[in-house]
Amino acid sequence: MSAPELFDYDLIRARQNRARLDGQSDDVLLPRVSEEMAERLAGVLRDFDNALDLGTPEPGLSGPLSALPRVNNIRRADRDLLNRDYVLPFAEGSLDLVASALALHWVEDLPGLLLQIRRALKPDGLFTAAVPGGDTLIELREAFSEAEADTAGGVSPRVIPFAGVRDLGSLLQRAGFALPVVDSEKITVRYGDIFGLFRDLRALGATNPLLARSKTPLRRETLARLAEIYQERFSDPDGRLRVTVEIVWMSGWVPHESQQKPLRPGSARHRLADALGTVEIPSGVKPS
Structure with a gap:
């Protein structure tokens, strides 16, 4: 069974291209994430001779990664290629490192893409990514749902x-x-x-691209109710609004014989009870 279609990729591409041409984005999140990714990779004592930046928004990861002496020959796959039917154009076992920042949340078939990434990596190759997590924009999601329920009698994604x-x-x-x-x-x-948040989302080309989105313009009363709810629930004492962005860091290695393996069950040479200085109680026996 194929995964359900979620995104209007033509709309995503058009909005991201428009945002790129406007050049009005003041994105402070991507530089922060890119810098931390470079810091994490700096602690990996391994040479990556063929690296790929997968879908990271411009200016990408080339700058931070090229400053690492162990990362070389960095190529880039543009994020507007990360659509439903995207196929990595790399031979099996041709890459040492695949890194991606703030791009993979647009991928509908993420399990399929991860399989492609694993195939393109050499044995002992590394995949690492930073993606927006489940609590990202959680305040906006809650406020929008209640505002629409109050003013439109229903909720749209x-x-x-x-x-x-x-x-x-x-x-x-x-x-x-x-x-x-x-x-x-x-x-x-x-x-x-709330309008400052909307401006930033538009400048990043990150406004709602869901196929199931409402196609009618947002009603004024809904927008006014949204602003009211957000101000009531998610503002600080100084009146400024809080927006949560959760960044999930994920990494994995292509299996290789040199990697550390878990011990076989029952192979331990020392008892946990001895280490803790206590008495071991067999399973099913109640302590006195």
Whole structure:
């Protein structure tokens, strides 16, 4: 069974191209994420002679990664290619590193893409990515739902779904990556009003691209109710509004014989009870 279609990719491409031409984005998130990705890779004691930046918005990861002495020959796959039918144009086992920042949330068939990434990587090759997590724009999602219910008698999807930490970890394992690691951090961005958030989303080409979105213009009373709810629930004492962005970091290695393996069950040489200085109680026996 094929995955359900979620996104209008023609609309995504048009909005992102318009945002690129307007050049009005003041994106502080991408530089922060790119810098942290470079810091994380700097601690990996391995040479990556063929690296790919997969879909990262401009200016991409080439700058931060090229500053790392162990990362070389960085190529880039543009993010507007990450659509439903995207196929990585790389031979099997041709890459040492695939890195992506703030791009993979647009991919409908992420399990399929992860399988392609694993295939394109050499044994002991590394995949690492930063993606918006499940709590991203959670305040906007809640405020929009209630505002529409109050003023329009129904709710339409306004914010795209973002994957959670456990889901992304499971996808790495299903794709066959070894030593998967997934962690997250939450960043709070503040705005003077809801319209500042809307302007930034438009400037990033990140407004609602869902196929199931309402095709009618947003009603004035809905917008006014949205602003009211957001101000009531998600503002700081100084009146500025909070916006949550969750960044999920995920990484996995293509299996290789040199990698650390888990011990076989029953192979331990020391008892946990001895280490803790306590008495071991057999299963099914109640302590006295």
